Amino acid sequence: MDLTLWQYQFRIIMLGDSTVGKSSLLKRYTEDLFLESINQTVAGQERFRSVTRSYYRNSVGGLLVFDLTNRASFDHIKEWHDEVCERVQPHKVLFVLVGQKSDRDAFEERVVSREEAEKLAAQLGLPYVEASAKTGQNVRESFELLTRRVYQGLLSGEVELQEGWDGGAFGYCSFEML
Ligand SMILES: Nc1nc2c(ncn2[C@@H]2O[C@H](COP(=O)(O)OP(=O)(O)O)[C@@H](O)[C@H]2O)c(=O)[nH]1
Ligand SMILES: [Mg+2]
Numbered sequence: 001m002d003l004t005l006w007q008y009q010f011r012i013i014m015l016g017d018s019t020v021g022k023s024s025l026l027k028r029y030t031e032d033l034f035l036e037s038i039n040q041t042v043a044g045q046e047r048f049r050s051v052t053r054s055y056y057r058n059s060v061g062g063l064l065v066f067d068l069t070n071r072a073s074f075d076h077i078k079e080w081h082d083e084v085c086e087r088v089q090p091h092k093v094l095f096v097l098v099g100q101k102s103d104r105d106a107f108e109e110r111v112v113s114r115e116e117a118e119k120l121a122a123q124l125g126l127p128y129v130e131a132s133a134k135t136g137q138n139v140r141e142s143f144e145l146l147t148r149r150v151y152q153g154l155l156s157g158e159v160e161l162q163e164g165w166d167g168g169a170f171g172y173c174s175f176e177m178l
Contacts, residue, residue, distance in 0.1 A: 014063045069109045
């Protein structure tokens with residue numbers, strides 16, 4: 001019987017407009033913490049097109065994040081998606097679409113409906129999940145969904161393991177963030 005256990009490390013990127021809550025999602029996931037006014041990533045740093053190829057290098061998965069209360073951040077999702085897909089060719093990055101700040105739904109601040117987000121996700125061929133870094137709702141699920149999606153992609157040959165990429169052979173996930 002072969003009892004070999006494989007551990008994979010996937011490099012994952014988090015993409016989306018500034019202030020959608022990427023840093024907050026990661027903080028909630030890794031430390032189970034939420035800060036109302038988290039140290040802001042330098043303003044403007046996350047502008048569309050400001051990302052370089054090296055940022056995506058060796059990434060096999062990504063969370064595409066928008067803010068359910070910010071229409072522009074939703075409108076930019078397709079641009080983020082297409083930009084990355086174009087840049088990583090001939091490789092592929094597998095995404096999960098995340099509608100962030102779902103806690104604000106309770107205050108009727110939502111401006112992007114679940115239906116239209118699901119429609120965009122279907123168009124892009126991605127799973128969709130609504131999450132809140134503030135309450136923790138679906139945060140773990142978002143990362144796990146992505147990890148499972150990448151693992152599935154590995155088995156199906158959609159993404160490939162590359163020899164000798166930085167980060168080493170052991171561990172589960174490594175994160176890159178703008
Ligand atoms: N209500 C609410 N606010 C959030 C949530 N996630 C982040 N924020 C707030 O949104 C702002 C921007 O978050 P940040 O994580 O820095 O966004 P980033 O620029 O995408 O990394 C901060 O003031 C956060 O406290 C959330 O799930 N719900
Ligand atoms: Mg940030």
